[in-house]
Amino acid sequence: MNFKLDGINRIRLLVACGIIFTITLLKILFTPSGLYSPSFDDESVKFFDLDNYKGRADGWQYEERVLFCVPLRDASAHLPMFFGHMKNLTYPHNLIDLAFLVSDSSDNTLGNLKKHLNEIQNDPNLAMRFGEIEIFEKDFGQIIGQSFSDRHGFAAQGPRRKLMARARNWLWTVAIKPYHSHVYWRDADVETVPPTILEDLMHHDKDVIVPNVWRPLPDWLGNQQPYDLNSWQESDGGLQLAEALEEDACIVEGYVEYQTWRPHLAYLRDPYGDPEIEMELDGIGGVSILTKAKVFRTGSHFPAFSFEKHAETEAFGKLSKRMGYNVYGLPHYVIWHIYEPSSDDLKHMEWMALEEIRQKEEAKIKAVYDKVWDKAFEGVQNDWSKERNDFMKNTDLTNFRKIYVDWSGAESENLVENNEEDKHLADFDPA
C-alpha cells in the first residue's frame, strides 16, 4: 500500500477533516438540549438547572450531593454511637451535607452535637470531613413525654405523629438546596448499620427506598424483634378501615386497635434472603429513608395532618405515591435499632433483679442451714438399732403388728404448697 498523497487527495483529506471538526464543534455548541445558561459574576445571584440534580443510581461517581437529615431530641446519649457510624460512611464525605434539627431538648444535645462535629471537621484526614453542616434549633412544645411507653402508647400516636411530621418538615424545607440530588433521613438511635448504607440504598435507583429495621432483644424476650412496623403495603382491610374513619383520624400500624391485615416489610424478613430483593410499599417508617431530592423538591413531605388517614412518614409514602413516585422497601436488608425497654420491660427487669438477689440470699441461708444441721441435731438411728433389742427384751415380738404410716399425703400437700409459690412467681404481674 502506498500512502503518498498527491495534491488533490491532500485537499480532500483536509476538507474531510474540516467537516468532521465543524460537526463536532456544532454538536458541542448546541447539545445536549440547546438550553441557555446564564453566567453571573455577582455572588448574590445563583443559577441552577434542576435537571442536573435528578439523582442517579451511582450518584457517588457523579459527585452527586446527599442531604443527610437527622432530627434530634434529647439525643445526647446516642450521639457517640451515631458519630461512630458517620465516620465509617463510605459515601464520599465531602458530598454529604448534614442537617440537624434540635428540638425541645434539655440534655445539652446541641452542645454535644457541636463537640462531635468540630472533632470530625478537624480530622487531619481531609476525606473524613463533611460538606456543609447546618444545625437548626426549633422547639415545638412537647405534648408527650419521651420515654418508650409514653411515645409508643396508642392514644399518643396521632398527635405525636403530626408533631413529628412538623419537625421533619421544618428540617428539610430549610436545609434542601437546588443542588441536592438525594435526601437521606436517619434517626440517631440506630445501633448497627452497614457503612455502605447510602450506596446500598441508592444503587436500587428508586425514588423512595427504606431498609428493614429490627431491634435486638434481651434473651428473655426472644433475642430479636421487628422494630419498624410503619413500612407496609396497603391492603383491602386497610382501605376499608380508612373509609370508615373520620377525616382527621390517623391510622397507626402495629396497634391492636387498628387491624389492617397489611403485609409488613418487617415480618417478611428472611435472615438468609437476598438483600437485593425489593418490595413495593405504600407506607414507610422514618428510621432510615433514602429519597431522590426531587421527591421533596416537587412537594412531597411528611403530612402534619391526616392525609388519607395517615400522618408523618406513613403518609409520606402515600403522598409520594400519589405524586407518581415509586416507593420500595428491602425486606432482607436489615439495620438494627437500639433496644429501649418499655415500662413493662423495666418492671420485669426490676423484678428479675430482685428475684436474683432473693435467690442468692436463700442459697446463702441454705448453705448455713446445711452446715448447722449436723451440729444442731444428733443422729440417734444407730444407737436405736443397737439398743432396740434391749428395750424390747421383755416383749413378745411374734405377735407384733406392723404399722404402716402413709406419708405420701403429707408430702404431696407440701409439694402443692411449693408449687403454688412457684406459680405465683412465674405469673408475675407487673401492674
Place this chain on the structure above:
Amino acid sequence: MLKISIWTKQDEEISTTMLNHPIVRNIRRRPLLVVAPLSLIVILYLFIFSHREPSKKTQKYSYKSKNKSWFNKNKDSVILRNLPKNHLSHYDLNQLTVSKTPLENKEEILVLTPMSKFLPEYWDNLNKLSYDHSLISLGFILPRNEDGNKALKSLEKAVKQTQSDPTTKFKKITILRQDTNSLESQAEKDRHALAVQKERRSLMALARNSLVFTTISPSTSWILWLDADVIETPPDIIQDLAAHDKPILSANVYQRFFNEETKKPDIRPYDFNNWVESEEGLKLAKTLGEDEIIVEGYAEMATYRTLMAHLYNAKADQNTEMALDGVGGGAVLVKADVHRDGAMFPSFPFYHLIETEGFAKMAKRLGYEVFGLPNYLVYHYNE
C-alpha cells in the same frame, strides 16, 4: 585442589551424558515444545487463582469518577463557596419573627415568581417595591423550553443591571431551570382550555414547589407569590399585606383594558381562583371521581362559589378582609411557617383541587386560615 578437579571432571561427565540423553536433546532442538505448554499452565494457573484469591481491599462499589465529558459540563453556579469555619452554621429558628411590622423587625421576605415570559413592566414594578431591598430575596423558575430560554436571557440582563446598582440591589437572587417538562404552547387561548388546565396547573404546581422549597432559608419570615404577569402593585404591597398578620392573604387581581363601549380606560376582574366554597361546590365535588378536579371560570362546572374578583368595591375600605377557601397565585403573601409546616401546591387532585387552590386547602388542613382583600387591587398584564 586435586580433589576438586576430579569432582569437576566427574560433573562434566555426568552433564555430557545427560546432554546426550534423547529427551534433553529433543528439548534442545525444539525448546518451544516444552516452553509453550509450561507457560500455558502458568498462565492458566494465574488466571484461575487470581480470581479466587480475594484482593486485600474488597470494595463493594467502584468510586471512580464518571463525570460527564468536558463539553457537557454543569454550567451551574459553583456549589459550596465561602463556607464558615468547620463548614458549620447554626440557626435558631425560635428567634425568627413573623410580625405585623416586618420592616421594623428586619424580617426577610422571599418574592417568588414562576416565569415563562419576562415582562419589563413586571421588573420595573419589582424594583419600585418600597420594602428594604437588602431584606428581599428573589426566586425565579423558568420552563425547560424556548420560552424559558428567551425569558432567561432577558431576566439575566435585568438582574445584572439591578444588582450592579447598590440602591436597588436585592439580598439574593436564585434562578432555577425546571427539571420537569413543560407544555410547549403558552398562547392565551390554549392556556385556558379546560382540557389542558389540569395538566398545565399540575406542572405549575411542581414548578412552584421546586421554587419555594429550594429557596426558603432559615431567615425567611414571609413569602410573596407574585406572578410574572402581575405588572402593577402598590409599592407598599409587602407592608400593606403583612400588616394584616394573616397566614395566607391574597390580593385581588384585576386587569386594565380599554373599554370600547365607554371609550375610556377601565378595569375588569382577572383572577377567579380566590373564592369561598359553596354548597353546590361541595355537592359537585361529591359527584366527581377521585382524580377529577374543579376549576373556576368554566361554564361546564357551575359551582356558584363566591368569587372575590366580583366583590371589589372602589368606595369601600382597602383593608376589608374576607375569609377564603381557595386562592390564586397572582399576589399572595404567605407566612414562611406555613410552607415549612409542609403546605405545598398539590400537583394532583387534593380534595378535587389543584395547585394554588389545593394549597389553600392543605394550609387549612394544617390549621391555618386563608384570607383575601377584595378591595386591594393588583393588575395583570393585558395580552
